[in-house]
Amino acid sequence: MLEIRQLALDFLRYRGLWRRETVTCLHNVSLTLARGELHAVVGASGAGKSLMAQALIGLLPGNTRRRGELWLDGEPLDAARQAALRGKRLALIPQSLAALDPLVRSHRQVAWAAQRGGAAAPWAAAERAMAQLGLVGDSARRYPHQLSGGMARRVLLAMATAGDAEWLIADEPSVGLDPQHRDGVLDQLRRLADTGKGVLLITHDLRHALRVADRVTVFHAGTTLETAPARAFHGRGEALASDYARALWRALPDNDFARPAAREAAQLA
Amino acid sequence: MLEACDITLGYRRGESVLRGISLQLAAGEWLGLSGASGAGKSTLGQVLAGHLAPRRGSLRLDGAALPRRGLHPVQWLPQVPELAVNPRWRIDRVLNEAWSPSAAQRRRFGIGDAWLERYPHELSGGELQRVVVLRGLAPGVRYLIADEISSMLDAITQAALWQALREEAEARNLGVLVIGHDAALLQRLCQRRVRLERGQLLASS
Structure with missing residues (x-):
């Protein structure tokens, strides 16, 4: 079990030369991730x-x-443990292609990556992991700018995935993909969860996440508002606890496609 | 009526991305392209907006050729707003480059007064996208090419952006070509939808 309890983050920044101020960007963030869960x-x-x-993987900017x-798994995940597990049991799929x-x-x-993750035959493990995602032949030999x-x-x-990590954090893995590849990536994450890994899928695309997720945590203005089972996003959202989660669900094009009314929006902001 | 006739264009010798495409977009019409x-x-969107010249074929607006200078009546709204603004200009200057939207128009598009002082990197992608859309609505613009302008937005921001654009388009009878992957969104916005496949346009259900 991977747990975040009451996580808060402050940025330190300088105003002028001497005055230092802190800006809170996360507060009261809590969630749990079980093995086998997406x-x-x-x-x-x-x-x-x-x-x-x-923060989970221990790669925050220096001024936080x-x-x-x-x-x-019942023990604190401190910086030393994060460094020991990173890339082996704990893997991040970053949002930026600059990675x-x-x-x-x-x-x-x-x-x-497979070698860092402890694969016995890294080259073959890499080939397998890429083939599962449809990266075969010529595309495996290309440089990043040719992809x-x-x-x-x-x-x-x-x-x-090549290194067999147990915990995967995927940050917007499907952004910019056409429907076929988006579904391919999401299905692959689902399969990884089904083989017993814990997968955290960070996305702004609620509708397609619902197809593969077990539970959904709604994030707003630096805090986790609520965690609900994926099936709670249904009908007019009566099963959802927070107004924001309901507004997010109802704003989808195949639902009401409505922005919240001005009064509600003011409360949500 | 914006008419494209027999548009053919390719990036490499002997290869065509668009093969003899003909397309009509009426004033006030919303057409979906997937x-x-x-x-x-x-590529098709940029041809319609005059960013790319086709190898063959012609574009006409109400039966006449499109102007070669001055404000182009067909404006392209790009997917990635960060790449469509000068990073060294403040939002105030970016927004007022072609025309000066009123405070009421800024409010309708949810553009905060405090943003005007900021630089593009100090806004989120969704915030900057609203600035770029409003910038493209100068008087004299008659058609818009919305090229995946909401694919990186969350559902609430997406709905708000399209509603503001819909009000503006209705008031001015703008024709809009909506390019996107999201079938539900295109169905919601567009009366007529077409699909681009192997360089040809097909009617889509």
Whole structure:
């Protein structure tokens, strides 16, 4: 079990030369992720979802201060443990394509990741992981700049899965993909959860996350508002506890496609 | 009426992305355009907005050729707003480059007064997208090419952006080509929908 308890994050920044101020960007963030579960985290951009992912894996920017607790299997997940597990049992699929090394062919990058993750035969493990995502033949030999956005995103996913990590944090893995590849990536994450891994799927795309997720946590303005089973997103959202989650569900194009009325919007902001 | 006739265009010798495409978009009409990635949707959009010149074929607006100088009556709204603004300009200057939207129009698009002082990187993607959309609505613009403008937005921001655009388009009888992957969204917005496949346009259900 991976647990986030009351996580809060502050940014320190300087105003002028001497005055230092702290800006709180996350507060009261709590969620749990079980083995075999696909847990989606949804919310608007700028709500702090990616910061939560970086805090989990221990790769926060230098000017942040963290409060609250992280636990993994009943023991605190501190910086030393994060560093020991990162890339082996705990893997992040980053949002930015800049995470790929521009000077290395994609197959080799995936093989490196497999080696870090402890695979006995990294080259073959990389090939397997890439083939599962439809990256075969020529695309495996290409450099990152020769890949389309969708292919590069699948290379990042292959890097995280080649090493057999137990906990996967996928930060917007399907953004910019056409429907076929988006479904392919989401199905792959579902399969990983079904083989006993814990998968945290961070996304702004509520509708497609619902197809594969067990539970959904709604993030808004730096905090986790509620965690609901995926089936609670149904009908007019009566089963949802928070107004924001209901508004998010009702705003989908195949539902009401409505923005909240001005009065409600003011309460949500 | 915006008419494209027999548009053919390719990026490499001997290869065509668009093969003899003809398309009509009436004033006030919303037309949906879908297709796999790499099918040429954005290429077609950029031809219609005059960013790319077709190898063959012609474009006409109400039977006349499109102007070569000055404000182009067909405006392309891009998917990635970060790449469509000058990163060294404040939002105030970005927004007022072609025309000056009123405070009421800014409010309708949810653009905060405090944003005007900021630089593009100090807004989120969704916030900057609203600035870029409103910037493209200068008087004299008659048609819009909305190229996946809401694919990176959460559902609430997406609905708000389209509603603001719909009000503006209705008031001014703008024709809009909506390019996107999201079938539910296209169905919601567009009376007529077409699909781009192997360089050809097909009617889509």
